[in-house]
Amino acid sequence: MNIKKITVLSFTILFLLVSTILVGCERCSMNEKEASLSFSEFIESGDFNDINLTIYYMNFALTRTRVRLYQLIGGWYDNSGQLIAGWYTHRIVVAGEDLAEQRDLISRTVNAEVMPIENETFVDARLYYVFEHAKYGELFSFLAFGGGDTMFVNGVEVEHNGVFYEMVLPFLPEDAVETIERYLNAMRLRTQ
Numbered sequence: 001m002n003i004k005k006i007t008v009l010s011f012t013i014l015f016l017l018v019s020t021i022l023v024g025c026e027r028c029s030m031n032e033k034e035a036s037l038s039f040s041e042f043i044e045s046g047d048f049n050d051i052n053l054t055i056y057y058m059n060f061a062l063t064r065t066r067v068r069l070y071q072l073i074g075g076w077y078d079n080s081g082q083l084i085a086g087w088y089t090h091r092i093v094v095a096g097e098d099l100a101e102q103r104d105l106i107s108r109t110v111n112a113e114v115m116p117i118e119n120e121t122f123v124d125a126r127l128y129y130v131f132e133h134a135k136y137g138e139l140f141s142f143l144a145f146g147g148g149d150t151m152f153v154n155g156v157e158v159e160h161n162g163v164f165y166e167m168v169l170p171f172l173p174e175d176a177v178e179t180i181e182r183y184l185n186a187m188r189l190r191t192q
Helices: 002-035 039-045 069-073 096-100 103-110 174-191
Strands: 051-058 089-094 123-133 137-146 150-153 156-159
Touching (some): 051 096, 096 103
Antiparallel strands (some): 051 089, 150 156
C-alpha cells in the first residue's frame, strides 16, 4: 500500500512540476514576442518616449593604436568629453523627444541597405552608437570601423554606407562633425 501511495504521490509531483515548467515556457515565449518588436515599428509609430540614443565618439585620427569597443565605452571619457588618460572621447546621450525631431534621418538609417562582409576583420572603435528602449533594451547599434572600409551594424560587419555616420551628426560637437564629414567626402571620392 505504501508503494502505491508513493507512486501516486510521485506522479502527482511530476505532473505539477511539468505543468509549472510548461506554463513558464509559455510566459517566456510571450515575452519574447513582445521583446522582438522591431525598431522600425517604433519609428513608424513616432513613439520615441522610451527610447534613447547613446553615442561614443573618439577622434578618428587621434591615435594609430586599435581601440576595442570596451575601451571606447568603458570609461575613457566623462560626460563633458574631458581628456582622460590621454584620450579625447565623447559620450552623448540623446533623449526620446530630441530623437523625434530626427525621425526621417533615423528611418533612413534603420532602413538603409547593408551588404554583409564574408571575411570578418579587426575592430578599431572610433564611433559607436546604440538606440535603447527602456523596456526592450538594445534596438539598433552601429560601430565604426572594421578593418579597411567596413563597419558593424547590429553586430554584423558590413560594407561602408555613409548614412550610418550621418545619423549622429546632429548630436555631435562641431569638431567631430567636421572630422566625420571629411572622412565621408574622402570615401565618396574613393568610390567614384
